[in-house]
Amino acid sequence: MDPIDRGAEEYGHDGDSHAPRPRPARDALTPDFSQHKPSLARTAQVVTGDLLLTVNPVDGSEIEACPPGAERPGRPEKLDAAARAEAERAAQPPVPAGPAQPELPLLGRQDERERLVRLLARGRSVRLTGPAGSGRTSLLDVVAEDCTDLAPDGVIRLSGARRTASDLLYDLFHAVYDAPLHRPDRGELLGHVREIGAVVVLDDAEIGGAELDELLDATPECAFVIAATPEVPAPSAETALEEVFLGGLDRAGGVDLIERAVGRVLTEEENNWAGDLWFESEGLPLRFVQAGALLRQRDRLRADVGAVDEFGVFEDELPEVADFDAESTEEVPLPSLAEAAAPAPLLASRLSTSARAALRFAVALGGEVPHQAHLPALVGDTHADAALGELAACGLVSPVGPRYRLAAGVLTQLEAAGYADDVEDGALAAARHYAWWAGHPSVTPGRVCAEADAVLTALAVLAPTVTPPDGAGDEDEAGTEENIVVRLARAAAPAFAAGLHWGAWEQALRVGAEAARTVGDVSEQAYFQHELGILALCCAQYDLARTELEAAIGLRGAAADKRGTVVGRRALALVADRTGDVPGMRATAGEEVPDARSEQSASPPGGTPTVRQPLDTAALVTYQSTAGGAKERGGLRGLARRNLVAAGAGALLVAVLGTVVTLGATSDNNDANTPSDRVGVSPSADQDLDDGSLDADQPKSDTGRTGTGTGSPSATPTDPGPDGTYGTSDDPTATGAAQPSDDPTGTKGAGGASGSPTRKPTHSPTSRPSTRPTNSPRPSTSPNPSASQTTPAPTDSPSASPSATDTTGSMASASASMTASEDAGSGTPGETAPVI
Numbered sequence: 103m104d105p106i107d108r109g110a111e112e113y114g115h116d117g118d119s120h121a122p123r124p125r126p127a128r129d130a131l132t133p134d135f136s137q138h139k140p141s142l143a144r145t146a147q148v149v150t151g152d153l154l155l156t157v158n159p160v161d162g163s164e165i166e167a168c169p170p171g172a173e174r175p176g177r178p179e180k181l182d183a184a185a186r187a188e189a190e191r192a193a194q195p196p197v198p199a200g201p202a203q204p205e206l207p208l209l210g211r212q213d214e215r216e217r218l219v220r221l222l223a224r225g226r227s228v229r230l231t232g233p234a235g236s237g238r239t240s241l242l243d244v245v246a247e248d249c250t251d252l253a254p255d256g257v258i259r260l261s262g263a264r265r266t267a268s269d270l271l272y273d274l275f276h277a278v279y280d281a282p283l284h285r286p287d288r289g290e291l292l293g294h295v296r297e298i299g300a301v302v303v304l305d306d307a308e309i310g311g312a313e314l315d316e317l318l319d320a321t322p323e324c325a326f327v328i329a330a331t332p333e334v335p336a337p338s339a340e341t342a343l344e345e346v347f348l349g350g351l352d353r354a355g356g357v358d359l360i361e362r363a364v365g366r367v368l369t370e371e372e373n374n375w376a377g378d379l380w381f382e383s384e385g386l387p388l389r390f391v392q393a394g395a396l397l398r399q400r401d402r403l404r405a406d407v408g409a410v411d412e413f414g415v416f417e418d419e420l421p422e423v424a425d426f427d428a429e430s431t432e433e434v435p436l437p438s439l440a441e442a443a444a445p446a447p448l449l450a451s452r453l454s455t456s457a458r459a460a461l462r463f464a465v466a467l468g469g470e471v472p473h474q475a476h477l478p479a480l481v482g483d484t485h486a487d488a489a490l491g492e493l494a495a496c497g498l499v500s501p502v503g504p505r506y507r508l509a510a511g512v513l514t515q516l517e518a519a520g521y522a523d524d525v526e527d528g529a530l531a532a533a534r535h536y537a538w539w540a541g542h543p544s545v546t547p548g549r550v551c552a553e554a555d556a557v558l559t560a561l562a563v564l565a566p567t568v569t570p571p572d573g574a575g576d577e578d579e580a581g582t583e584e585n586i587v588v589r590l591a592r593a594a595a596p597a598f599a600a601g602l603h604w605g606a607w608e609q610a611l612r613v614g615a616e617a618a619r620t621v622g623d624v625s626e627q628a629y630f631q632h633e634l635g636i637l638a639l640c641c642a643q644y645d646l647a648r649t650e651l652e653a654a655i656g657l658r659g660a661a662a663d664k665r666g667t668v669v670g671r672r673a674l675a676l677v678a679d680r681t682g683d684v685p686g687m688r689a690t691a692g693e694e695v696p697d698a699r700s701e702q703s704a705s706p707p708g709g710t711p712t713v714r715q716p717l718d719t720a721a722l723v724t725y726q727s728t729a730g731g732a733k734e735r736g737g738l739r740g741l742a743r744r745n746l747v748a749a750g751a752g753a754l755l756v757a758v759l760g761t762v763v764t765l766g767a768t769s770d771n772n773d774a775n776t777p778s779d780r781v782g783v784s785p786s787a788d789q790d791l792d793d794g795s796l797d798a799d800q801p802k803s804d805t806g807r808t809g810t811g812t813g814s815p816s817a818t819p820t821d822p823g824p825d826g827t828y829g830t831s832d833d834p835t836a837t838g839a840a841q842p843s844d845d846p847t848g849t850k851g852a853g854g855a856s857g858s859p860t861r862k863p864t865h866s867p868t869s870r871p872s873t874r875p876t877n878s879p880r881p882s883t884s885p886n887p888s889a890s891q892t893t894p895a896p897t898d899s900p901s902a903s904p905s906a907t908d909t910t911g912s913m914a915s916a917s918a919s920m921t922a923s924e925d926a927g928s929g930t931p932g933e934t935a936p937v938i
Contacts, residue, residue, distance in 0.1 A: 144543050146600035149175055150640045151287030159541075159596035161665045162632040162654075165639060165673055178281035178294070186256050189277055193259045195501035199474055200491030206362055206391065210355040211241050214346060218327060219248045221344050222301055227318060227326040229337065232348030234510030235388030238329040239305055239501060241348065245327060246303050253325070255300035261503030262307035262328075264555060267317045269605050270309075271295055274302065274321070276602070285602050287642070292320055299323040306502055310335030318343075350385025353377060359387060363394025364401070371436065372397065379442050388509060391497040392445045396437050399452045403434045446512045447519035449496045456486040457493055464499075465521045466528025466563065469508040470556040471499055479535055504552055529563040533590045536560060541593035547601030550594060554606040557594050561587060561613045568617045587617040588626050595633060608637055625666075628657035632670050639673060644681050651677065 148155040154168040168174045181189065208215070214230075221228050222245075232238045246257045258277045260270060271291055275281070278298050286294065298321060307330040309317065314337050318326065328343075337343050351359065357376050361368055368376060376393065383389035441448050450461055459481045464471045471493070477486040490506065493499045499506040508516075516522070536557050540550050550557070564587050591614025598607035615630035635650030655670040677683075 144596070144600075146283065146547065146596075148283050148285060148600065148602065150285040151290070153640060155599075155636070155640060157596050157600045158669075159592070161663075162629055162669050163596075163599065163636045164669055165636055165676060167676070167679075175281065175284050178279040178284065180255070180278055181280050183256070185280065186278075190257070190259055193261075193277075193504055195504055195506055196474065198488075198491035198494045200488040203491065203495045204362075204365070206240075206359065208237070208240055208244055209359055209387075210351045211237065211244075211348075214241060214348060215244055215248070217346060218245045222249050222325045222327060223252055225325050226344055227324075227342070228328070228344045228346055230327060230329045230346050230348060231332055232329070233386065234331055235386040236348045236350065237387040238348060240387075242303050242305055242327065242329055246301075249301045253300045255298055258300045258302045260302060260304045262304050262309065262330075263502050263507075264308065264605075266605065267309055267313040270304070270317055271320055272602070274298065274324075283600075283602075285604075285640075295321050296323065300325075302326045304328045306330075308334055311338055314338075315341055350383070351380075351387055351390070352385065353380045356380040356383075356385055356387075356390045359390040360394045360397065363391055364397045368397075375436050375439075375442070378439055382439060382443050388497060388500075389442075392449065392509075393442055395449055395496040396442065396445055399449070400434050400436070403452075444511070444515045444518075446498060446515035449498060450516065450519075450521075453492050453496070454489065456481050456483045457489040459483075460486065460489040460493065461498070461516060462521055462524070463528050463532060464508050465513060465516050466525045467532060467556050468559045468563070469513045470559050471506040471508065472532065472556055473505065473553060476535065476539070476553075479539075480532060505555070507555075525563065526567060529560050530586065532556070533560040533564055533586050537586060537590040537593050540590070540597055545597070547597040547599075550597035551601035551603040551606065554594075554598065554603055557590065558606060558609055561590060561610065565613050565617060568620045570620050570622060585617070585621055585623070588614055588621065588623060591617065592626065592629065595630075599633075599637075604637065604640075608634070611637065624657050625661045625663060628654045628661060628663065628666060631657060632666065632673070635670075635677075636673060639677055639680075642680075644677055648674065648677050648681075 144159065146157045148157065149168060152168050152174070154166050154174075156164040158164055218228055218230070218241075230238060230241070246259065249257055255278055258274060260273050260277070262270065265273070272285065275286070275291060275294055275298075278300065279294060302321070302324050304326060307314075307328045310330070314328075318341065356379070357368065357373060360372075360376050376390075379389060379393055437445070437448060450458055453461075456477070460471070460477055463477075463480055471490070472480060474487040474490040477489055478484050480486075481489070490499070494506070498509055498512050500509040501507075536553065539545055540553075540557065568585075568587055591610045595607055595610040595614065598604070598610060611630050611633050615627055615634065618624075618627035618630060631650050632654035635647045635654060638644075638647035638650060651670050651674045655667055655674065658666040658670060
């Protein structure tokens with residue numbers, strides 16, 4: 103019988119007419135062994151600048167211009183005092199589970215404390231430099247409490263571990279402003295942080311030099327206290343930072359700290375031992391905290407031995423409690439000076455099994471300690487969350503932002519003690535756990551971002567172990583073992599994007615893309631390439647975005663992923679819209695350049711041609727677009743585009759001029775009705791190359807035909823007739839009206855179909871413009887006696903090859919046109935490009 107839903111059988115009724123009582127809502131993390139429906143993919147929408155990013159972990163993130171209205175948030179408001187206090191509490195590391203540990207006071211730091219507060223009250227920024235283990239974090243805690251009321255926006259705690267200057271600016275913005283799922287662009291970010299007036303406590307800083315200058319210049323109303331180790335690059339000479347160096351404690355302060363950690367007064371032997379430790383450790387407070395933990399363990403072991411000797415209780419279990427023989431050892435000796443100098447292995451050997459297992463995971467993750475909520479699943483013990491309390495009490499871990507990390511020097515000491523023998527196994531187990539956990543719908547992006555360091559370290563450790571599959575069996579194994587890197591990156595990357603931890607997002611994507619390429623997973627590689635393109639687009643890196651998106655589209659095409667291809671093309675279209683490019687129209691060899699036009703009569707929108715040719719030559723005219731104030735794309739790419747246009751125009755001009763010369767050469771020069779003898783008084787305006795006027799179309803008559811004057815040009819047949827001689831009575835008569843052909847190659851007839859007789863041009867290429875004075879001599883009606891034109895043999899093809907002399911002239915004209923086009927490549931935006 104169900105204790106929650108008691109049916110009718112409880113009251114002796116077998117019927118099921120009563121509806122069952124509704125079950126209480128289950129906790130999100132409570133396992134449910136009933137049948138589940140497939141959960142929906144966890145998506146999120148993030149506004150970044152004027153773009154709307156929809157994080158989609160299935161097909162890839164989608165991005166579009168942010169629609170006007172409610173989708174784009176307004177100006178963010180600052181958090182109130184209560185919200186700031188909650189944010190500050192969330193920035194603190196969690197309290198370890200288990201018995202409460204006594205808080206150690208800050209000893210020997212009163213002078214540094216007062217100096218820091220005095221400088222911050224004046225609005226000065228300070229850099230606190232001290233070696234690892236000198237107590238910088240403890241000093242910052244008390245300074246933050248003293249400066250609560252100094253600035254209007256209070257005290258902001260930030261962690262500089264693995265953070266750049268840009269990351270810190272975004273962290274500062276979200277710590278002050280109420281802007282969930284909103285990541286402003288660079289300009290908006292700088293505008294918002296300039297209005298922040300707060301005391302910023304930055305611990306574990308890893309930036310210096312120009313990056314530190316960038317952070318300070320962007321926040322002129324903030325006073326910083328920056329804690330860093332001497333290994334961090336120093337600030338530039340122009341930076342107005344006060345330097346405060348934090349050294350070690352004196353001998354009395356070290357002994358006092360050990361007594362407070364042990365909870366009793368030291369004996370004379372222990373006092374001498376503490377003096378030797380102070381000399382060796384140079385007074386670092388961390389060493390005294392660990393020394394106090396050694397003495398506490400020694401007291402506990404002595405108490406256990408005394409209880410066995412006096413009462414005999416748990417005598418059979420004693421070897422599992424301690425690593426010594428109770429019968430042969432009456433007193434637990436003090437640790438040697440070498441053991442006190444590197445106490446991590448000795449301290450770990452006296453901890454519980456769960457605590458030692460947690461240390462092995464921390465060593466496998468490069469010093470990152472998993473959150474105490476993950477320890478039961480990783481260790482396999484339901485009470486393993488208390489292991490973090492043991493490690494913190496012994497001084498083996500220290501807080502770093504909202505999490506814990508192995509204390510200074512502990513990682514090296516544990517690796518030397520053999521804790522690094524199974525690093526890959528530990529990292530693989532952690533990666534499997536994080537891959538399942540990060541992809542669970544109940545886990546928020548913020549929680550995944552809090553574990554970003556552990557996740558990224560697991561990826562970094564396992565990435566070099568990924569190998570390409572050799573065969574079918576190895577490929578299956580790669581899908582379960584080596585491919586864990588791809589699985590973890592695929593699960594964590596969307597959470598990093600939605601949680602606005604874009605630095606971790608980029609690292610996860612790059613590791614995942616490399617792992618997917620190694621194992622040959624095309625679909626996963628396409629996903630990572632697409633996400634990298636989206637990230638570059640959000641950061642206004644358009645060239646990188648185009649490269650990544652084009653690669654992703656190609657991979658998805660190979661994998662037949664239609665949905666992903668559509669998403670990638672939409673993002674690529676947005677890149678083209680931002681840069682002014684036309685997708686797929688970038689000039690390459692063999693492509694038709696969209697800037698080349700053949701219109702001549704209409705005035706082009708991009709400018710006015712500077713060189714004109716007769717209508718029958720159908721010259722190729724090129725323009726440079728200036729509509730909409732578009733910017734000129736300079737550099738090698740624009741130069742290559744212009745050179746390609748010039749080369750194509752010159753080649754086409756050679757072919758056209760050759761055709762015209764051929765048609766003129768094959769015409770009957772003895773015909774009395776040649777166009778050169780019938781030039782009217784009002785020829786076409788575009789026949790003059792030197793008058794500086796614009797080209798004009800041929801005037802049309804009432805019948806819709808074009809002509810030059812009252813006479814119409816005669817049509818010359820291309821077939822000589824049965825007798826094989828041009829100009830005889832058996833030549834076929836041309837059909838249709840005599841008008842200039844719109845086909846410069848002469849391959850279309852009056853009806854527009856190929857194969858029709860080709861019409862003769864309206865004027866001879868050697869004719870001069872009709873704008874001469876009336877008393878100028880008329881062109882000769884006799885055939886041109888120049889030796890440069892020879893009459894070739896009759897042919898039926900309208901595209902006969904021109905003579906050698908004509909070809910040379912055409913090539914010279916094309917070369918001059920190409921030279922003019924290349925010279926125009928260095929012009930300024932908006933100039934009209936030279937036209938051929």
